[in-house]
Amino acid sequence: MSIYGLEGRKALVTGGARGFGAGIAAAFVKAGASVTLADVLEKEGAETARSLGSKAKFVKMDVTSDADWERAVKQTIADQGGFDLLVNNAGIEVTSLVIDFDADKLRKMLDVNIVGTALGMKHAFRAMKPGGPAGKGGAVINIASVAATIAFPAIAGYSGTKSAVDRMTRIAAMESGKLGYGVRVNCVYPGLVATTMGIQLAEDIVKVGLAPDMQAAIAGVVEQTPLGRLGNVEDMADAIVFLASDAARFITGIGLPVDGGMGM
Numbered sequence: 001m002s003i004y005g006l007e008g009r010k011a012l013v014t015g016g017a018r019g020f021g022a023g024i025a026a027a028f029v030k031a032g033a034s035v036t037l038a039d040v041l042e043k044e045g046a047e048t049a050r051s052l053g054s055k056a057k058f059v060k061m062d063v064t065s066d067a068d069w070e071r072a073v074k075q076t077i078a079d080q081g082g083f084d085l086l087v088n089n090a091g092i093e094v095t096s097l098v099i100d101f102d103a104d105k106l107r108k109m110l111d112v113n114i115v116g117t118a119l120g121m122k123h124a125f126r127a128m129k130p131g132g133p134a135g136k137g138g139a140v141i142n143i144a145s146v147a148a149t150i151a152f153p154a155i156a157g158y159s160g161t162k163s164a165v166d167r168m169t170r171i172a173a174m175e176s177g178k179l180g181y182g183v184r185v186n187c188v189y190p191g192l193v194a195t196t197m198g199i200q201l202a203e204d205i206v207k208v209g210l211a212p213d214m215q216a217a218i219a220g221v222v223e224q225t226p227l228g229r230l231g232n233v234e235d236m237a238d239a240i241v242f243l244a245s246d247a248a249r250f251i252t253g254i255g256l257p258v259d260g261g262m263g264m
C-alpha cells in the first residue's frame with residue numbers, strides 16, 4: 001500500500017454534487033477510499049455518487065445546519081464503518097464591488113463559507129477524536145482560495161470568507177494537536193477553475209466592468225499565472241489526495257497554494 005494512496009479511508013466531501021467536490025470524490029475513490037458526497041443538490045449529488053460506483057454514497061445536507069452535520073456524519077459512519085477524512089468544499093461566491101455590497105448576500109456567503117466550514121471541523125473533531133464514534137483520528141482539508149492571498153477586485157466579501165477559512169484552519173490544527181484529537185487540519189488555495197462557480201465569476205467580472213468580455217477576463221487571470229493556464233479540477237483533487245494521505249502525516253495547519261503560482 002503506497003503512502004500516497006487512501007486505501008481503506010472513509011471520507012465525507014461537502015459540495016460533492018459537482019465541480020471540485022465531484023472531482024475530489026472521484027480522486028478519493030481512485031486512490032482507494034470510500035466516500036460520502038454531501039450537497040443541497042439532491043438529484044445531481046445522487047447521480048454523481050452513482051457514477052462513482054459502489055464506494056460512493058450521497059447524503060443531502062446543508063452545511064450551515066448543525067443538525068444536518070450530525071445526520072451526515074452519522075450516515076457516513078453507518079455506511080462506511082468509520083470516518084477519517086473530511087473535505088470542507090461546499091462554498092458560494094457572490095461577486096460585488098465594495099461600493100455595491102448587499103448585506104443579505106454577504107451574510108449568506110459568510111454562513112455557507114465560514115459557518116459551514118466551522119461546523120464541519122467541529123463535527124469531524126467530535127467523531128474522529130479518541131473516544132468519538134469513529135475514534136481513529138484523521139485529516140480535514142478545507143477549501144480556501146487564492147482569493148485569500150491576493151487582492152483581486154470585485155471579490156472582497158468572498159476573499160474575506162476564504163481568509164477566515166485559512167485562519168480557522170490554523171487554529172483548529174493547533175487545538176487538535178495540543179488536545180490530542182489526532183486530526184491534521186490543512187487548507188488549499190485553488191486558483192480559478194472553470195466550474196459553474198468559476199465561469200460565473202468570469203461573467204461577473206465583465207458585468208462589473210473590470211473586463212470587456214469573458215475571454216479578456218480569463219486572459220487576465222492566465223496573465224497573472226506563472227504556469228500560464230487556468231487550473232482544472234484534477235489539479236485541485238490530486239493536491240487534496242496528497243494532504244489526505246499518509247505522505248502528509250507531518251503536515252498540519254498549512255495553506256497549500258494550488259494556483260499555478262498566481263498567489264506567489
Ligand SMILES: NC(=O)c1ccc[n+]([C@@H]2O[C@H](COP(=O)([O-])OP(=O)(O)OC[C@H]3O[C@@H](n4cnc5c(N)ncnc54)[C@H](O)[C@@H]3O)[C@@H](O)[C@H]2O)c1
Binds near residue numbers: 143144145146189
Ligand atoms: N472554481 C474556482 O475557481 C474556485 C477557486 C478557488 C476556490 N474555490 C472553492 O472551491 C469550492 C468548490 O467550488 P466549485 O468551483 O466546485 O463551485 P460549484 O458552485 O461548482 O460547486 C459548489 C457545490 O457546493 C454546493 N453547496 C453550496 N452551498 C451549499 C450548502 N449550504 N450546503 C451544501 N452544499 C452546498 C453546491 O450545491 C455545489 O454542488 C468552493 O468552496 C469554492 O469557493 C473555487
